[in-house]
Amino acid sequence: MFGDEFVEGAESFLYADIGTAWTRAVLVDQVEGRYQFVARGEARTTLEYPTANIVAGVQEAVREVERASSRALLITDSEGDSRVLLPEDEDGDGVDAFLVTTSAFRPLKLVVFSTELPPAARAALSVLHALYTEIVGTFTVPDRENGRWGEHSVADLFQTVDRERPDIMLFVAFGETEPTPGVEHFLHVLQALNNLYDVRQRPTVVIVAQNTLVSHMVAQIETMNPVERVVVAGEEDAGDVRHPLAEVMEKLLHERRLARMPGFGALQAWSETPVQPTAVAQARTIGLLAGQLRRRLVFVDVGGEHSHLVMADAGLVSSIVRPGLGIGFRLQELLERVGPEAIFRWVPGLLPERELAGLLVHRSWYPLVPPATRDALWLEQAAGRAVLQELVAEPFRHLPESFSGANGHLTCDYIIGAGGVIQGAPEPGQALLLLLDALQPTGIVHMMRDRLGLVPALGVLSQTEPEAVADLLAQHVLESLGTVVVVSGPIQSGKEVLQFRMIHPDGATYTVTVEGGRLYREYLEPGLRLELELRPARKVDVGLGPGQPVRIQVPGGTVGLVIDARGRPLPWPDSLAEQRRQVQEWLFDVGG
Amino acid sequence: MESFRTHVPEEVIVSPCVRVRRERMLKALGQLFVRIGQFVHPHDVVAKGPERTAVRLVDVAEEFKLKPKAALKTILVEPGQNVKEQEPLARQSGLFRRKELLAPVSGRVMEIDAQGRVVLQVMVEGETLRAGLQGKVINLMPRYGVVIESVGAFVQGVWGNGRSHVGILRLLVSAPDEMVSPEQFDVSVRGNIVVVGRTASAEVLEAAARARVHGLIMASLRPELLEVAERQDYAVVLTEGVVGTAIAAPIFDILRRHNGHEAVVHAAFHPARPRLRPDILIPLQVEDAPLFRPGRPLEAGDVVRLLAPPLLGKVGKVRDPWAGLGVLESGVEAQGCEVELPDGSLHFVPFHALERLSGAETLEAEGGSEV
Known part of the structure; x- marks a missing residue:
């Protein structure tokens, strides 16, 4: 029912997503006949006292976009109420369409x-x-x-x-x-x-x-x-x-739920397209991408109060929303449920556990506070890993056949991460490692993140403006983090498990021997592709079966090429202090 | 296009004298118990929602220690039947005596399940709406709610254990970062709202309970002690949270000034409602107290508390309310402002990493260490 009424032929659109914590707005416009990302803004979601109206948060986020793009997007009427200026006028102010998704409601x-x-x-x-x-x-x-x-x-x-x-x-x-x-x-x-x-x-x-x-x-x-x-x-x-x-x-x-959100009526009146649940729009985009690419995609979104998993291939779209699982105010519950070790093992550094527990509870009371220090950032990303592990624990126990790899671990072609903790990771290596640690895929997988938060917008657009979706995807609205080759099987720390040879377009080659228990990173810029020859040791698997060599073309990314020879499941030293030291090394290895 | 750059920050009230208005609303239409002009205490019931139906189970098999099949034979009532309180629901006849299981409340038998349980539909009290703060009722919304106005020194905290109490404010510390020992809780603090400085140990929490205090106010509490605090009958308010090292100077200054005065503590908290704050009111007889109005944009000179390490808990003044985009030590980029701390140092602070202490006048606590 959702998304059937987008204004056809729209040349510009403004998209707003109202989450439980943040409201984000993104402006997309046609430049030389192609749709391009222009600017984005964000503001607190205003469901609570003293505003108690979602419109205020949307207006503030749109004002941020106005400042960033130097383009008027809101118009104020005689009573002082602001709404989105529709359609785009001759001066280039306003937009042709306004799309809204939301997840700021109870299940x-x-x-x-x-x-x-x-x-x-x-x-x-x-x-x-x-x-x-x-x-x-x-x-x-x-x-x-x-x-x-x-x-x-x-x-x-x-x-x-x-x-x-x-x-x-x-x-x-x-x-x-x-x-x-x-x-x-x-x-x-x-x-x-x-x-x-x-x-x-x-x-x-x-x-x-x-x-x-x-x-x-x-x-x-x-x-x-x-x-x-x-x-x-x-x-x-x-x-x-x-x-x-x-x-x-x-x-x-x-x-x-949606129609009962305070301010919903006013917001809906601005747009000819029905306001849609964020997860529905996300699943539609991922299903579309899987169909177009004819590849297996896994998408995860770590939200403030809900998290979302989509697994899609050419014939399947499985979408699971976990209400109540997120890195917002429910972090304290997560800490109680999974125990401190499941979160704190992912925090490198020497900050004592007691302080980490305090900071985690503090963060759950102040979920909008950005992580200012490295310790706070590590802690937030550790919480993101724990949330993702909770999200996939049950679905990954009964993986669809096409997603079931070595020893029942996940195998897929693409992993796409979304949500503040992934989108906002300042180093792409941090985002990549967060996804890799939490989902622990096997085989060869390309990792991406939805840096601009546009995946739901693409789902709304896809039904009537498929060319807009194609344009936006073509200009990398999804940030390519890189390609990960996961080595699995009988892996012993320090023993040779794989040799790989990189063959650059100019013919230069570079061979590396990979030891078990390690992570390797090679720079390979976004947009570049190179040929990769993988020769695993006997009984060691890179996705085609034990000992099977492979020669493939791999795309680069902001991280590049990563070889994960840590083993599956990830091996952990006994003590928490050693585990945290281990995580520090892994982060260092991928440039986190 | 609006290009004027402002930011409306999160704020807590920390004011030596302010007029605060609060709406108290029922979830469903009900009955009001107050009139305009009436003076109310936090615990007073101002309105009640309609009675609602609920389920009450009576487990006959468990009560008679019988297997379900045998229990079913003892049940005297049928689905659809109305029963009065103390009316027999089941009867077990023995050789020498007869046992009866009586209805705990009046109701209607909805079902009897195969396990020998009687499902009763009963009426229970509806929502009870309490004043939540001390003050005067200044407006009524018929059958729906009230507006209460308080005047006094008003301090909002970060966390509370859900209790409300009235008592004499009593400082057991002379500086905001001092700590107290359990021995300091003797009969002299009975019924008091006690300010204990930096934090409290489990022993202090227990000693306060034994001394029958009405409230404890402190900067912070270790996360594992929150549950202990929740169990107490007295009110607990944390002014800083779980990681603070001292009560913020403007807050301590107000508490110190009113040492020995009556205070009302309403230790409200819900993690999903960050703007529901615990508060401490020291009522004042003042006619011209300014009215608190939320939502004012951040301005130079505003007193703010910083919420992110490494400056967590520091209190300073806004020097430049719009300092643009900054990069934090973590590498994260954020819009923010410039804040000056009492030592004169200037810091870029992201907008979402501070809260305004609305009404605060001072940055340093008299007689106390810098915070």
Whole structure:
């Protein structure tokens, strides 16, 4: 539903993303017939007292863009209210289109009720994870005499709903064509659950079932609750439910969260394009890129309050938003959940753990404060690693076949990082190592970062202005960090695991012997490509199988070429002090 | 195009005399319990939301120590049935005596599950809205909320343990970076709001509880002691956070000036709401106190507290409110201003690495060390 109404033929556009902590604005314009990045600005998100209106943050970020570009983008009316000047005028002020994405809202709380589901149906429900939902309970509709709702009793169900007050009750039944006693029991219980809500705030019931069952249930429910329906043909077509279910959930996300943000109405009135959830737009961009490149892409975004993982290849787009996982005010919770060692091992230097703990809590109370010292920067990046590891822990346990490499570790062609901690890393080597440490891919992978925060904008643009997307990608709106060759297999520290030969375009060659346990970096500028010959030792794998040599063309980047011979999983010395010393060496190796 | 460069900073009120107004709003329409002109204390209930329904479980199997199937046979009520408080829900007949399980509250039986649990739908009290500060009600929003105005010396902190109390302000330290020992908490501090300087140990927190103080005010507390502070019945306010080494001079100066006066501590805090700050009010009978208005752009001469190491906790004055783009030691680039510290040194400080101490007049605490 989102993103279908962009003004076609727009020559310039202003894009704003409203996050939980920051609101960022980016100006893109056509120069000599090609779309180019012009300027960006950022400001605090203004959801809280004393402003309590998202418009103020957007205006401030746009003013930053105005200052940077010397171009008027806001117009103030007689009542003193400023809005984006649309369309672009003869003087070159204003823009033709204004696009907005946001993630500054609470997740939708959801309880899932289902009959026994086939695997395809369970897989189809994974679409829920892409849409800022928090599944607070999963109950199997009882169809046997014991009255149990899966692993739970009806009392557990009542307690869950009382505690969480979910926004949505999702009912899923693929095989049933007629109302079973279990379905009737669900309807009866729903009536009782409604008593826990104010009449105007009752949850929306989303029914995913075959037509006859949907009709029966809607007739029973529609006088009590708002209802949405997704009709399925039968169990064998369970996979087809993904798209219609995603549409319904997007609609509910819009109604129950986006449209209720203070100032949303005013902001929406400026733009002909619906305000979109950031993760939806990001996933669309990554899916588009994977399709165009015919490559496997992994995208990660570390936000203030939500984090996002997308895995996409030519036939798959898997998007998972983890609400409540970020490097904003929830850092203190993360520290309690994963333990200090999981974060502090990534902090080089000698700052005592007690001080690190204090600084981390301080940062969670003041998430907008930029890291001023090296220690503060290391700590922020350590927290970024811990957040990413939490984000991928579960999805990487069950990787899709095409993303599953040596010993079940991730393998892919591109990794793209986003979010303040990655975008804002002052040295590209820091961003690259953060992604490499947290995701621990195998094989040969090209690393990038969304330095300008334009990935969601590209997703919005892609539906109507594909040439704008192509132009922007062509001029490197994504910063190429470099190519990483990961050596995996039986790796012993100090023993030779790989020889690689770099063949430059002018014919010059350069051969390096790689020892296990080390990281190597070779400068290779962005835009350059060189031929690389890799000869791994016996049983050692660089992505094509143990001992298999390979000769490939690799693109450069702001870091260049990195050979990661540390092993998978990463080997750690015993003591925390040694681990921190080890991390210091790794950072040094990649120019962090 | 607007080219005038300003920045509106985060701010906390640290004022020797100010008029502060606060809205207190219900989440749903309810009932107000105050009238315009009424004087309220932080703990006073100013409004209540509507009653709401909730679930209460009565576990018959657990209470009678029976297996679920046996427990189900003892249950006397059915789904849909209304029950009154103390009405029997289940009865176990034995050879010599009979045990009854009574409804803990009036309600309606929603369900009885297979585990022998009765699910009761009960009515519970709605949201209770407290004044949160001491002052006068100056406006009412019918069925929705109130505006309260306070006049006095007002100090906002960084973290609080959620408690509110009134008591006599008592300084146990003579400088903002001093520390106290548990032995200093004797009967003489009972009911007081005690200023303890730099920080407190676990022993001091416990000693304060034994002495029945009403509040502790200190610069900082180690992260692992936050939980201990949260457990206390008295109010705890940290003026600097978890890494400060002294109470900021303008704050200490106000506390010192009002040593022995009545103070109201409202130790509010929520990590997701950074602008919900704990506060300390020393009420004053003043007619012409200036009204605090948030949102003023940063100006030269503003007193600010710095929030990022290596200057974390330092208090200084803004010399140039727009110093442009600077590169920090970490390599990060940020827009910022120029701040002068009491020792005369000048520093580039990113806008988001400072907060204005609105109303603060001094940079150094009298009798105390520089902070």
